[in-house]
Structure formats: C-alpha cells, structure tokens
Amino acid sequence: MRVASLWLLVFLFPSMIIAQEIPIQVVDSGGQQLHTLQSLVQRGTYYFDVEDLFLLFDPQGGQRYIPLTKRLTLRLRDKRFDLSVTRKQGKVDGQPFRLAHAPLLVDEAGPDNRPIIRVPVDFITDVVGPALDYVIDFNPNAQRLQVREAQVSVPFQATNPEMVSLALILDPGHGGQDAGARGTTGIVEKDVTLAVARQASAFAESIGLPVYLTRTEDKTVSSLARAQAAIWNRGGLLISIHCNRSFLPNESGVRIFINNPEGNLAFGNTPGESNTSEESMPIQEVSQAQFLVHSKQVAEALKQQLQESLDVPVADIVELPLQSLMQVMMPAILLEVGFLSNPLDQTRLTDPSQLEALTQVLVNTVQQFLD
Numbered sequence: 001m002r003v004a005s006l007w008l009l010v011f012l013f014p015s016m017i018i019a020q021e022i023p024i025q026v027v028d029s030g031g032q033q034l035h036t037l038q039s040l041v042q043r044g045t046y047y048f049d050v051e052d053l054f055l056l057f058d059p060q061g062g063q064r065y066i067p068l069t070k071r072l073t074l075r076l077r078d079k080r081f082d083l084s085v086t087r088k089q090g091k092v093d094g095q096p097f098r099l100a101h102a103p104l105l106v107d108e109a110g111p112d113n114r115p116i117i118r119v120p121v122d123f124i125t126d127v128v129g130p131a132l133d134y135v136i137d138f139n140p141n142a143q144r145l146q147v148r149e150a151q152v153s154v155p156f157q158a159t160n161p162e163m164v165s166l167a168l169i170l171d172p173g174h175g176g177q178d179a180g181a182r183g184t185t186g187i188v189e190k191d192v193t194l195a196v197a198r199q200a201s202a203f204a205e206s207i208g209l210p211v212y213l214t215r216t217e218d219k220t221v222s223s224l225a226r227a228q229a230a231i232w233n234r235g236g237l238l239i240s241i242h243c244n245r246s247f248l249p250n251e252s253g254v255r256i257f258i259n260n261p262e263g264n265l266a267f268g269n270t271p272g273e274s275n276t277s278e279e280s281m282p283i284q285e286v287s288q289a290q291f292l293v294h295s296k297q298v299a300e301a302l303k304q305q306l307q308e309s310l311d312v313p314v315a316d317i318v319e320l321p322l323q324s325l326m327q328v329m330m331p332a333i334l335l336e337v338g339f340l341s342n343p344l345d346q347t348r349l350t351d352p353s354q355l356e357a358l359t360q361v362l363v364n365t366v367q368q369f370l371d
C-alpha cells in the first residue's frame with residue numbers, strides 16, 4: 001500500500017521523485033530503543049506518519065482529517081493540534097506555530113479509508129515535544145530520535161517542588177484473545193483485572209492522582225506496548241493486575257511479585273565490585289535493578305495494608321525475573337488479587353463494595369510513593 005501511494009505521488013508530483021524511506025530508531029534518555037519508525041525523506045526533510053505519533057505518545061490519541069478544507073486535527077493526551085496539509089502554520093491548543101514544511105497528504109483514502117498523512121520532523125521536535133513536556137532531539141546522521149522527559153528524569157527522586165507528579169500505571173492483565181484464568185463461576189481473569197483497574201483508576205482520579213491504564217477495553221496488548229505506554233505516560237509506578245487459580249479450592253488471598261532480574265545477571269563478582277561487568281551489562285537490566293528497592297517498598301506497604309485494612313491473606317512477597325515486566329523502566333509489582341478457584345475470592349472480586357474497598361486500599365497505599 002505504501003509503495004503504491006508513493007508511486008501515485010511520483011506520478012502526480014514529479015518533483016517528489018527523490019522520496020525514500022529511512023528507518024529511524026526512537027530511544028529514551030538512557031539510549032534504550034523503544035521503536036523503529038519508517039521516515040519518508042523528501043528533499044532532505046524527514047516526515048513521519050501521523051499514526052506513529054499515537055504509537056509514541058498516546059495510544060488513545062486520535063485524528064480527524066477533513067478533505068474539503070485539508071485540515072487535520074490531532075489529539076495527543078489532552079492537547080489539540082490543528083494542522084493543514086497545505087500550510088506550514090498550525091495551532092496547539094489555540095497557540096500558533098510555524099513549521100519549516102507543510103505536512104504531506106500521502107493518500108486521502110488509505111487502509112480502512114483513513115488518510116495517510118505525514119508530518120515533518122520539526123512538528124515532533126518543536127511542537128509536540130514542548131506541548132507534552134518532552135525534549136526531543138533528532139539526529140539524522142545517527143538515524144535517531146531521542147525522547148526525554150523535560151522535567152522528570154528519575155522516578156522517586158522528587159526534590160524539585162515544581163516537578164509534576166508521576167502517574168500510577170495500572171496494567172490489567174490479559175485481554176482480547178488472551179482470556180487468562182477462568183473462575184469456577186464462569187468469570188474470566190481478563191474481565192476481573194480490567195474491572196479492578198477501572199475502579200482503582202476512578203478512585204485515583206477522584207483524589208487527584210495521575211493515573212493511566214495500559215488497556216481500557218477487552219483487547220490484546222503486548223507486554224512491550226504496555227511498558228512503552230507506561231513510560232510515555234510519565235509512569236512512576238506500574239501495578240500489573242492478575243488473578244490466580246489453584247486446584248486446591250481453599251487456596252485464597254493476594255500474591256505480590258516483584259520483578260528481580262538479578263537471577264539473569266551474570267555478575268562476575270559481587271555486585272558493584274567490578275566496573276567491567278557493570279559496563280558490559282545491558283542498560284535494561286541495570287535500570288531494572290535500580291528500581292528494585294522501590295518496588296520492594298511498595299510491595300511491603302501493600303502487603304501490610306491489605307492484611308490490616310481488609311483482612312485479606314497475603315502470602316510472602318516473591319521476587320522473580322518476570323518477563324512481562326522486563327521492559328518496564330520504573331518500579332513495578334505484579335499483583336494477583338485473588339484466586340478464581342476460590343468461592344470467597346470470587347465474591348470479593350465481583351461484589352461492588354468489596355471491590356471498592358480493595359481498590360481504595362490499593363490506591364491509597366501506593367499514592368505516597370508517587371508524590
């Protein structure tokens with residue numbers, strides 16, 4: 001489809017014949033690769049597909065293009081961007097900006113009858129970045145786009161009072177094709193995790209805590225997409241929500257897991273002793289280790305509160321290398337909220353008042369770690 005669209009362009013506008021596609025790596029502040037995007041380079045200017053903006057900054061963002069007026073409206077987070085495919089001028093939340101080049105209308109009716117529109121890289125670096133509080137550097141020689149938080153660098157080290165508080169990321173496990181465990185009453189894990197996340201999210205919002213859900217509907221979301229959404233949405237703590245199931249009907253209560261990748265690390269010596277082994281470690285694993293202490297604090301506090309406030313049994317916290325949390329660059333825990341094989345737990349997770357109590361304890365407990 002892309003190739004066909006390009007040929008159409010070439011046919012209509014012979015001057016565009018030099019357009020070519022070049023892959024650009026998107027990396028975070030630590031150099032960790034997040035995405036590879038196909039840029040379209042035309043007369044030395046790099047253009048990116050509008051859909052890539054949603055991938056990068058807001059999977060729930062949206063676009064509207066009106067062919068008659070050639071106007072394009074984008075919504076990313078709570079910002080509105082007004083553009084036109086014939087003009088360099090635009091507006092972000094009513095404030096005017098000017099680009100070096102106008103966006104490109106590649107195909108007015110692409111797949112699903114949606115238009116394919118590409119924006120010049122300066123729209124991303126100079127307009128979207130500042131609007132969403134990111135510092136975005138584009139290095140065409142390195143074929144790299146680096147995105148950094150403008151104000152927040154390392155979670156949990158809030159010393160600047162002007163710092164925007166970090167978001168609680170709620171990650172409802174499973175979804176779509178992946179149903180997870182099934183309960184004896186017919187309830188399904190993917191529905192329970194979403195219900196818990198939604199209720200917790202509503203409560204977090206009501207007390208002014210920034211919150212973001214990695215999925216809000218019954219759909220398949222990859223671990224990587226969940227981790228990236230958490231990073232792009234200023235996550236300071238991720239709670240992955242799951243349910244348990246046992247062949248022993250009496251087994252009940254909450255289980256808390258922490259991602260500890262240390263078991264995977266090949267330390268030649270005692271940790272911290274050797275510089276060479278540290279240098280050769282992948283960035284990803286070093287980052288995980290640095291969040292471990294905070295993940296433990298959250299897990300301990302949660303265990304205590306669930307036992308004291310709700311009288312829910314909580315087993316000892318387990319530390320494991322958890323594949324699903326490997327890409328999450330922030331403190332993270334995996335919470336199994338109950339056993340779908342246990343009648344009392346099933347009631348606890350579906351009864352509205354008990355669900356409300358659980359989610360309030362959850363949010364109130366973790367809130368202190370995000371201030």
Ligand SMILES: [Zn+2]
Binds near residue numbers: 180181
């Ligand atoms: Zn699960």
